[in-house]
Amino acid sequence: MLHNTPLRNHLDISHIRSSCATCSLRELCLPVGLNDDEIQVLGDVVSHKRKIQRGGYLHHTGAKFQSLFAIRSGFLKTCVLEQDGRQQVTGFHMTGELLGLDAISTDTHTCDAIALEDSEVCEIPFAKLEEISRIIPSLMRHFHKMMSREIVRDHGVMLLLGSMKAEERLATFLLNLSRRFLVRGYSESDFNLRMTREEIGSYLGLKLETVSRAFSKLQDEDIITVDNKHIRINDIARLRMKMGNSSCIT
Amino acid sequence: MLHNTPLRNHLDISHIRSSCATCSLRELCLPVGLNDDEIQVLGDVVSHKRKIQRGGYLHHTGAKFQSLFAIRSGFLKTCVLEQDGRQQVTGFHMTGELLGLDAISTDTHTCDAIALEDSEVCEIPFAKLEEISRIIPSLMRHFHKMMSREIVRDHGVMLLLGSMKAEERLATFLLNLSRRFLVRGYSESDFNLRMTREEIGSYLGLKLETVSRAFSKLQDEDIITVDNKHIRINDIARLRMKMGNSSCIT
């Protein structure tokens, strides 16, 4: 169940910076395979840009759904709140990714989206997106692929949570981050985590102490070097071994 | 994070049997809020019906994606295979639900779909669905909602796998089944499981012995009565208590 190819499309362009005064559509996830006219049409829709400070909310659970958000820069987490106040992280999101897909079903956001560093997003009014996707079939197709990819990704996480042990989970998580950084033009072996151990734990279904121990263990084996939030992958092959059988988490 | 409303739309009609010789579109999940002409158009697309025997495959992992499948009757599981041969169940599916959404992203099925009892599905060629959804906006909107609902559902499972203990998981699972039966016109408190303890365990991230013990425990407390695959819920309120805080798994 390896899914390398699907990411290619929208990620290959995610590091290209255009000088366009508007939202720099070309670097977004959506306008894949569109001609200039079509991009123009799309551009009229997603012109609204928005900045969120570290710690700020892009949207709250329960808020009325109007728009999807395409991340232009930064790093966010999504999480659902339980009654007792604790939160479960459902995902970490970076440049080029689309947020808010879960809200389409009920016209209400089903999770909080919180910036883990200063971030910038483009607002995409969903009604308009549907409208123009009727005119531009390739846009519709691409949008459907993105929704579907989200489902596949979630199945990967379910596999991880349902059948992997702590160290395998962390290895999978690190390799996933690594690949996403690589594809955006950053180092695949040297990066800074934006989230805390607790947030990693919440995402991976582990307690923060267990996450910390797993980090230490991988370091003891010289597979990675950990300096607080800074991670260096010394032996990516051995890290892949740690992941075990599965190739989940696209 | 309660999501009762979204299910309403397509499920309210799921128990209605029309005598139409074709695929009985009206009872499917898609034609919500369409007029007769529109249903006619849609009908031309989904006319192909298919039966799958118990144990048979609707599709295999890696197979080329052509169509979505709407379940007309029966019960199926979807599961992903790991290298080592074991399988993780990603979902159980019943009448009115749509299968194959994960395959859109790569044009390849990412899981196996296997019938747990004799089942009948309608094949919906995806290219055609996209085509006519350009003509019928309400169909497109509904399709998007269904994809989105799948994402929300998966987040619910992630929450379950990431933060609940065995008994809570089983309670959540039973209540979920219960509600889905109810909505289809069957008893909410008296039903037969179609899957084995092992399949339940795989879905819930537990070993089959743990599932069995959790059943026994709930029975000891007089909350349910278990007779092999037959389940009777004696005290749904207390079962809900067992679920704990969260309302996940829509």
Add this chain to the structure above:
DNA sequence: TATTAATTTTGATTCAGATCAATCAAAACA
């Protein structure tokens, strides 16, 4: 119907990860 195979239950034991607790390091702030 007899026989075999698959599934389920229950018990005993082990172990991975949670929990409790203390220390240490790094931000954030006055």
Add this chain to the structure above:
DNA sequence: TGTTTTGATTGATCTGAATCAAAATTAATA
């Protein structure tokens, strides 16, 4: 700059679920 707060690491202990094992049921098949 010192102080407070937040986050990370590490150790000791406990516990829920996995594992190992056997018996009991149920379903499938000759």
